[in-house]
Amino acid sequence: HAADAHRTDLMTITRHALNEQSKFPESRGDFTILLSHIVLGCKFVCTAVNKAGLAKLIGLAGETNVQGEEQKKLDVLSNEVFIKALVSSGRTCILVSEEDEEATFVAESSRGKYCVVFDPLDGSSNIDCGVSIGTIFGIYLVEDGVEPTLDDVLQPGKNMVAAGYCMYGSSCTLVLSTGGGVNGFTLDPSLGEFILTHPDIKIPKKGKIYSVNEGNAKNWDSPTAKYVEKCKYPEDGSAPKSLRYIGSMVADVHRTLLYGGIFLYPADKKSPNGKLRVLYEVFPMAFLMEQAGGQAFTGKERALDLIPTSIHERSPIFLGSYDDVEEIKALYAAEA
Ligand code: AFP
Numbered sequence: 001h002a003a004d005a006h007r008t009d010l011m012t013i014t015r016h017a018l019n020e021q022s023k024f025p026e027s028r029g030d031f032t033i034l035l036s037h038i039v040l041g042c043k044f045v046c047t048a049v050n051k052a053g054l055a056k057l058i059g060l061a062g063e064t065n066v067q068g069e070e071q072k073k074l075d076v077l078s079n080e081v082f083i084k085a086l087v088s089s090g091r092t093c094i095l096v097s098e099e100d101e102e103a104t105f106v107a108e109s110s111r112g113k114y115c116v117v118f119d120p121l122d123g124s125s126n127i128d129c130g131v132s133i134g135t136i137f138g139i140y141l142v143e144d145g146v147e148p149t150l151d152d153v154l155q156p157g158k159n160m161v162a163a164g165y166c167m168y169g170s171s172c173t174l175v176l177s178t179g180g181g182v183n184g185f186t187l188d189p190s191l192g193e194f195i196l197t198h199p200d201i202k203i204p205k206k207g208k209i210y211s212v213n214e215g216n217a218k219n220w221d222s223p224t225a226k227y228v229e230k231c232k233y234p235e236d237g238s239a240p241k242s243l244r245y246i247g248s249m250v251a252d253v254h255r256t257l258l259y260g261g262i263f264l265y266p267a268d269k270k271s272p273n274g275k276l277r278v279l280y281e282v283f284p285m286a287f288l289m290e291q292a293g294g295q296a297f298t299g300k301e302r303a304l305d306l307i308p309t310s311i312h313e314r315s316p317i318f319l320g321s322y323d324d325v326e327e328i329k330a331l332y333a334a335e336a
Contacts, residue, residue, distance in 0.1 A: 011196035013039060013174065013185045020178060030091050031162070031178070034114050034139070037089035039194060041082040042135055042166040042174060045121060046187060048074055049168040052127055074127055075099060078120040078135070086116055093148040096311045098122070098280055103150060103311055114161075115140040115153045117279040117311075123248030132169035134250025138284040139163065153311060157283030157304035165284065167250045175201070175254065177291040182257070198258075203294040206323040207260025210241045211252045219268035223299070223331035227264075230327070249276065253285050253319070257292055262320035262328070267299060274316035278308045282317045295325035299332055 184198025286296030
């Protein structure tokens, strides 16, 4: 019976990765091992985030623990957990984290062929009020037998072999693409396992929601300003779009992926490159959007074509439903 099968035949993220792996007979399971270490990091952060409010209430935050160390801030703690999990996987060679100014080069003895770029806790200004936050990651592969250098991560997003995010929200959701579509997994806390709940996510071709920090409107360039005006006062007689903006990229992009619409973090006069970081915010989300049938545009080009020149570089970004991004592309093209 199908319904029973659903409850007893659990497609965990590891099982899913092993199934994918079996399509490549030459695969030795390195990616599956790497993924299981990323998943461990996500589970740890999920638990820590869920406890954060409680720690405040019972006075843990800011106090010193038994070892005499002050309780670490959540973003610092999350970063340490991810770095250690990724290094100990034995499958990585270069790590770039939002939290660390410099890239981490893994010692030869634990080195593997993957580079991981990540933001361990994105949206951290939202922690104290309990709003959804997340981890974002992207994965590159280095050539075999070549000494890894920074150039291995200064690559266009289209060269990523996988990308994903984990959202710590009303439930803990991990969305992943290895280049063959997008799948969503939800953490079952009683099992401690991510279960496939959103197979083959496709973003609606056109959406009814736009998502942007309108507080920056006075500094926008004209294509962005025109686009947002059109969202509110459509010229073709269609209904205006709704505005939703959380200020936590993972949450705003997750909603965009599931419901459709567009997420914008444009350039403005004060921030000519926008705010979001190319390697571990723009690229992974652009990768997921394209894999789900949507688009991602920088205001100049396809986001995944951009070639970064430094690891913490920023770029404007417009991503979401295919038709909605098409409209903003036309507005930029008209003024180019
Ligand atoms: P914080 O980590 O400082 O909260 O920044 C989060 C973020 O990088 C990204 O998650 C949001 O999409 C974006 O900033 C929101 O930026 P604004 O506050 O400028 O709208």
